[in-house]
Amino acid sequence: LAKTTQPISMDSYEGQEVNITCSHNNIATNDYITWYQQFPSQGPRFIIQGYKTKVTNEVASLFIPADRKSSTLSLPRVSLSDTAVYYCLVAVSGTYKYIFGTGTRLKVLA
Amino acid sequence: NAGVTQTPKFRVLKTGQSMTLLCAQDMNHEYMYWYRQDPGMGLRLIHYSVGEGTTAKGEVPDGYNVSRLKKQNFLLGLESAAPSQTSVYFCASTDVDTQTQYFGPGTRLLVL
Numbered sequence: 001l002a003k004t005t006q007p008i009s010m011d012s013y014e015g016q017e018v019n020i021t022c023s024h025n026n027i028a029t030n031d032y033i034t035w036y037q038q039f040p041s042q043g044p045r046f047i048i049q050g051y052k053t054k055v056t057n058e059v060a061s062l063f064i065p066a067d068r069k070s071s072t073l074s075l076p077r078v079s080l081s082d083t084a085v086y087y088c089l090v091a092v093s094g095t096y097k098y099i100f101g102t103g104t105r106l107k108v109l110a
Numbered sequence: 111n112a113g114v115t116q117t118p119k120f121r122v123l124k125t126g127q128s129m130t131l132l133c134a135q136d137m138n139h140e141y142m143y144w145y146r147q148d149p150g151m152g153l154r155l156i157h158y159s160v161g162e163g164t165t166a167k168g169e170v171p172d173g174y175n176v177s178r179l180k181k182q183n184f185l186l187g188l189e190s191a192a193p194s195q196t197s198v199y200f201c202a203s204t205d206v207d208t209q210t211q212y213f214g215p216g217t218r219l220l221v222l
Contacts (some may be wrong), residue, residue: 032209036211036213041218043215044200046210049208049209049210089211096143096160096166098143098204100152100153101152103152
């Protein structure tokens with residue numbers, strides 16, 4: 001089973017781009033990588049998902065290198081409301097296992 | 111479209127009391143999960159279900175039981191609550207095709 005590792009915390013200023021990297025050295029061939037955002041007292045919320053290369057949606061981009069041993073969530077021009085915990089989640093294809101990373105606590109400063 | 115709902119939102123129990131947490135989803139998902147999240151920590155899997163009538167243990171199943179009598183509902187039971195079960199409980203259901211989990215708003219449980 002893939003195990004994920006993320007930085008515990010990051011600080012940024014409003015308007016900056018934030019990149020959060022997740023390591024998943026043992027990811028299996030069919031695993032997807034999903035990122036979630038969690039605000040205090042709320043359930044995790046889906047941000048973006050990818051399998052390989054680059055995925056972009058209206059809120060973020062996800063970069064996955066060819067070896068797929070890591071992935072990077074990119075948040076463009078963060079605002080104070082992006083202050084939250086971000087989780088990297090590896091879905092193990094064909095099983096029930098969804099392995100949460102340690103989570104990265106992002107604090108956006110004015 | 112309500113997605114995933116959980117009841118109750120908050121509950122206080124005394125040690126030894128029992129209760130049931132209800133999770134409901136309206137997305138016709140086969141897979142459902144119960145997680146617990148302790149302060150400052152990530153989510154840990156308690157039990158899960160891959161379909162109506164089936165349940166299985168996750169990472170931290172002790173002290174909990176579950177039932178999935180209907181596809182849209184997943185119940186988590188505490189037979190004899192302990193202070194160590196004070197936590198926030200999240201339910202999730204999974205779209206198997208996209209491998210995306212959808213989470214409920216959580217139930218905050220305090221065991222005195």
